[in-house]
Amino acid sequence: MRAHVVLHAARGRSNARIARETGLHLDTVRTWRGRFAEQGLPGLFDRKRSGRPPSFIPLQAAQVKALACQLPAETGTALARWSCPELAREAVERGIADTVSASTVRRWLSRDALKPWQHRSWIFITDPDFSAKAERVLDLYARTWQGRALGADEYVISADEKTSIQARCRCHPTLAPGRARAMRVNHTYGRGGALAYLAAYDVHRAYVSGRCEPRTGIDPFMNLVAQVMSQEPYASATRVFWILDNGSSHRGKKAADRLATAFPNAVMVHTPVHASWLNQVEIYFSVVQRKAVSPNDFTDLTQVEGRLRAFEDRYNAAAQPSQWRFTTSDLNDLLARLDRHTPGRQDQSSAALTA
Incomplete structure (x- = not known):
């Protein structure tokens, strides 16, 4: 300039x-x-300025950032992921700087929002009918089925199992929070067994029906179905759609036939493989985990079951339907982005359209 x-x-x-x-x-x-x-x-040229000269030049900061953008395994370092102290140590060993602190490295990385100590998991779509299956579920959330609006006597239920809820009897009593003190839970505990919590969540009424079983399986799941379908308004409903994932208790056509045989007005709808996030009951289970069973402090399984039943009543008294905003249009946009960024998916999509 x-x-x-x-x-x-x-x-x-x-x-x-x-x-x-x-x-x-x-x-x-x-x-x-x-x-x-x-x-x-x-x-x-710039005139000399007063004050302490900079300890590092921009090139050194750029080299540390470049190191943070590599997997440790690629550099021959025996780490799963970088931390600021490890990056500072590596920078010194590589001769990037004679000495550098972890706080300096953290400041450099924060300028570009780099956080190599964090990670996010992902998975490829493997279900060839992912789009069709997901659209059926999303349509039901929007109260439509095969292009028609659901009637007033048709219901949508999202169901699943929460496995292995343990009873952990603490060796010392839990202390309630006090002034400038968090609740204290003793780390040492005795195991009192575990049970499975099965729940059916009415998507549009925000009503939960649950039960506890010693383990999961076909019979425990059918017990849950019988418990729900024997109650009104489901017993006399025209249709009750059951949204389920692909767990072994309710997977495939045999499970759908078994449900239809036992209850002719019940229709089983499966989510795509590896897409339990489409099942709204998972939202309820996350609430249960945070509000009812964490921290886990129970003397026995009877107390666990009592807590779950009491929380279920509390939830039903105040819950509102989830504001589900992910629609079929959002699904199509998501799949289009995946097609652009996933090698080979564009050819598969073109072949499917041609067929």
């Missing part, structure tokens, strides 16, 4: 014209033109 000012001045142009053509302020043009006239080329 300073050199451009000088070159324009060498062509005999005025300060105002230089400012207009370079987009600089008139005072800026006047300053650098005057300094060049007085000092020549050295006048274009």
Whole structure:
């Protein structure tokens, strides 16, 4: 920028014209033109500033950032992921800097929002009918089925099992929170067994029906179905759609036939493989985990079951339906983005459309 000012001045142009053509302020043009006239080329360099000189040059910060953007295994380091202290140590070992602190590395990384100590998991879509299955579930959440709106006597239930809820009897009593003190839970405990919690969540009524079983399986799941379908309004409903994942208790056509045989007005709808996030009952289970069973402090399984039943009543008294905003349009946008970024998926999509 300073050199451009000088070159324009060498062509005999005025300060105002230089400012207009370079987009600089008139005072800026006047300053650098005057300094060049007085000092020549050295006048274009920064003057010495007071204070402590910088300890690191930008190149060192860039090299540490580049190191953070590599997997430790790629560099031959026996780590699963980088931390700021490990990056500082590695930078010194590589000769990037004679010494550097973890706080300095953290400051460098924060400028580019780099957090190599965090990770997110992902998975490829493996279900060839992912789109069709997901659209059926999303349509049911929007109260439609096969292009028609659901009637007032048709219901949508999301069901699943929460496995292995343990009874952990603490060796010392849990202490309630006090002034400037969090609740204290003793780390040592005795095992009192585990049970499975099966729940059926009415998507549009925000009503939960649950039961506890010693273990999961076909019979425990059918017990849950019988418990729900024997109650009103489901017993006399025209249709009750059961949204389920692909767990072994209710997987495949045999499970759908078994449900239809026992209850003719029940329709089983499976989510795609590896897509339990489409099942709204998982939202309820996350609430149960956070509010009812964490921290786990029970004397026996009877107390666990009592807590779950009491929480179920509490939830049903105050719950509102989930504001589910992920629609079929969002699904199509998501799949389109995956097609653009996943090698080979575009060819598969084109082949499917051709077929």
